[in-house]
Amino acid sequence: xxxxxxxxxxxxxxxxxxxxxxxxxxxxxxxxxxxxxxxxxxxxxxxxxxxxxxxxxxxxxxxxxxxxxxxxxxxxxxxxxxxxxxxxxxxxxxxxxxxxxxxxxxxxxxxxxxxxxxxxxxxxxxxxxxxxxxxxxxxxxxxxxxxxxxxxxxxxxxxxxxxxxxxxxxxxxxxxxxxxxxxxxxxxxxxxxxxxxxxxxxxxxxxxxxxxxxxxxxxxxxxxxxxxxxxxxxxxxxxxxxxxxxxxxxxxxxxxxxxxxxxxxxxxxxxxxxxxxxxxxxxxxxxxxxxxxxxxxxxxxxxxxxxxxxxxxxxxxxxxxxxxxxxxxxxxxxxxxxxxxxxxxxxxxxxxxxxxxxxxxxxxxxxxxxxxxxxxxxxxxxxxxx
Numbered sequence: 001x002x003x004x005x006x007x008x009x010x011x012x013x014x015x016x017x018x019x020x021x022x023x024x025x026x027x028x029x030x031x032x033x034x035x036x037x038x039x040x041x042x043x044x045x046x047x048x049x050x051x052x053x054x055x056x057x058x059x060x061x062x063x064x065x066x067x068x069x070x071x072x073x074x075x076x077x078x079x080x081x082x083x084x085x086x087x088x089x090x091x092x093x094x095x096x097x098x099x100x101x102x103x104x105x106x107x108x109x110x111x112x113x114x115x116x117x118x119x120x121x122x123x124x125x126x127x128x129x130x131x132x133x134x135x136x137x138x139x140x141x142x143x144x145x146x147x148x149x150x151x152x153x154x155x156x157x158x159x160x161x162x163x164x165x166x167x168x169x170x171x172x173x174x175x176x177x178x179x180x181x182x183x184x185x186x187x188x189x190x191x192x193x194x195x196x197x198x199x200x201x202x203x204x205x206x207x208x209x210x211x212x213x214x215x216x217x218x219x220x221x222x223x224x225x226x227x228x229x230x231x232x233x234x235x236x237x238x239x240x241x242x243x244x245x246x247x248x249x250x251x252x253x254x255x256x257x258x259x260x261x262x263x264x265x266x267x268x269x270x271x272x273x274x275x276x277x278x279x280x281x282x283x284x285x286x287x288x289x290x291x292x293x294x295x296x297x298x299x300x301x302x303x304x305x306x307x308x309x310x311x312x313x314x315x316x317x318x319x320x321x322x323x324x325x326x327x328x329x330x331x332x333x334x335x336x337x338x339x340x341x342x343x344x345x346x347x348x349x350x351x352x353x354x355x356x357x358x359x360x361x362x363x364x365x366x367x368x369x370x371x372x373x374x375x376x377x378x379x380x381x382x383x384x385x386x
Contacts, residue, residue, distance in 0.1 A: 001131070002027040002057055006037050006072070007064040007093065012116070016062060016093070019120045025127075029058075034070035037061070041085060043078060056085050060130055065094035065105060065113075073101075073108045080109040087137050089130035093118070151210075155183055158213060161220050163190045170267040171198065171385045176358035178328075178378040185212030185258070186326045186379035187220050191227040196268050199227050201236075202381050203260035203301075204279065204326040215247065215256045233275040234309040236262045237301060244302030257302035261294060261324055267385050272322070273313050277301050280327050281343060283350055287319040291347040294324075322383040323350050328376035358382055 003025055005016050013030045020028050031037050041056055061079075065072040072092055080086045092105045092113035102113055111133070112126050159177070166173040175188050185205030193199050201223055205212040222243045226236050237260075248255055259279035265272050272284070274294050278301075282294035297310040323346075330342050353361055358380055 001025060001059050002029060003127075004029050004031060004037065004040070004058050004061045004063075006031045006034070006061060006067075008032055008067045009064075012064070012093070012118075015118060016123070019118065019123060020127075023124050023127075034067055034072070034075035037063075037075055038078070041079070041082075043082060043085070056088060058088050059134060060127065061088055061090045062093050062127075063090050063110070065092050065096055065101070072110075073105050076105065076108040076110055087134065087141070089134050091126055091130055151183065154210075154213070155179075158183060158217060161217070161224075162188060166190060166192075166198075169386065170196065171265065171383060173198070173200065173381070173383050174358050175382070176362050176378070176380040178362070180328070180377050181209055183210055183213035184377035184379075185209075185216045186328070186377040187216045187223075188324070188379055188381050189220065189223050189227065190381075190383075191224075193227075193230045193264065196266070198265045198267070198383075199230075199236075199262065200265060200322075200324065200381065200383055201227075201260060201262045202279070202324040202326065202379060203258045204328075204377070204379070205258040206256055212256070215258070218247070219243070219258065232311070233262045233264055233273055234311050237275045237277050237298065237309050238307065241301045241305075241307050245305055248302070255302070257300045259300045263294070263322070263324070263383075265322070265383065265385060270316050270318065270385075271313060272316060273311055275309055275311055277307075277309075280325065280330070282322060282324045283343075283347055284314070284316055285321045285323070285347075285350050285354060286317045288317065289351055291351060292316070293343065316385065318386065320385045321350070321354055322385065324381040324383075326377060326379040328378040329380055331376050 003020060005013050005028055007013050017028050017030060029040070031040060041058065063072045063076065076090055079088070079090070086109065090110045092110045093116065094113055095116040097115070105113060111130060114123050114126055162175070162177060173190050177186065185207060188202045190198060190200040203219060205216045219240060222240055226239055231239065244257065259277055261274060261276045261279045261282050263272055263274040263282070275298065276294055276296045277298050278296055281296065284292040284294065292314055297312060298307055330346070349364055353364055361380065
């Protein structure tokens with residue numbers, strides 16, 4: 001616990017130091033001017049945001065308001081420009097009774113003031129309050145740091161369960177994943193199945209952030225298990241619906257659900273089977289430029305215990321490209337409000353940019369009118385069926 005006593009009057013420094021020492025505050029540093037304080041805290045007046053030090057050797061500053069060269073209010077403003085210093089509590093010590101000056105000091109970043117001549121009972125009481133507030137702030141900052149570290153680890157785990165790029169003689173599968181925050185409710189997965197077929201899935205859990213990411217991770221494990229079992233698209237969705245209903249309990253006030261498309265692609269026979277559960281339609285762009293929609297055939301997963309699922313089957317030509325995406329992609333682009341018009345715009349973009357990779361495609365969707373701001377998770381899967 002270190003308290004800085006900043007005063008150009010040596011007598012005032014000694015008086016305050018004795019009061020502090022008798023109260024048990026033994027680590028005190030006396031400084032005679034604002035410039036000495038600047039040097040002690042390693043501040044740079046010309047470039048106030050730059051500092052080689054992340055932590056300050058000070059827990060409280062008792063700062064004289066009136067000093068030659070630079071007064072207490074001015075140095076207080078300078079301290080507030082440093083992120084690692086701005087939370088150090090500053091108590092102004094002043095003989096000035098001008099209320100406007102005291103208000104200016106508080107506006108500059110001081111949290112309290114005491115007047116000269118020093119009343120030791122009042123001074124110690126204000127110090128205890130200031131240090132208690134600093135302890136609370138430090139505790140919350142440390143908790144925030146721990147949470148950020150855990151979120152970063154969770155983000156790495158979430159990205160780690162996403163399928164890797166798949167590239168062979170039959171097809172090429174790649175994806176783009178852009179969470180709006182550290183964690184997202186979007187997920188994709190694919191796997192080679194029996195008889196040369198491939199299962200590809202994309203989902204979008206309601207909402208985004210920690211809660212939807214947890215649901216997403218739970219569903220991700222179920223999807224991988226079902227992909228290993230090579231289940232039919234209808235069974236895939238029914239099994240996932242049953243797992244989602246297990247999450248719906250009276251103790252959880254929110255009912256979670258997700259939309260998704262599961263496709264089974266047969267490159268040899270040029271056929272595709274799919275079930276679309278309330279998801280934006282997938283788009284199959286053939287080499288001829290014809291666009292086929294993988295329309296919705298059931299409601300979202302997790303809304304009802306019993307769902308009527310309908311599997312669709314379509315044929316395609318060689319050199320076709322399948323695009324699956326979440327609705328965040330459309331929100332990222334300046335599109336018509338009408339959903340049908342949005343899909344038509346997407347179709348035109350996919351047709352025009354058939355040879356673009358996922359990153360290039362994403363930049364075509366980013367609207368200049370929204371800048372870099374992203375309000376929803378974005379996921380885009382591209383399957384080139386050779």
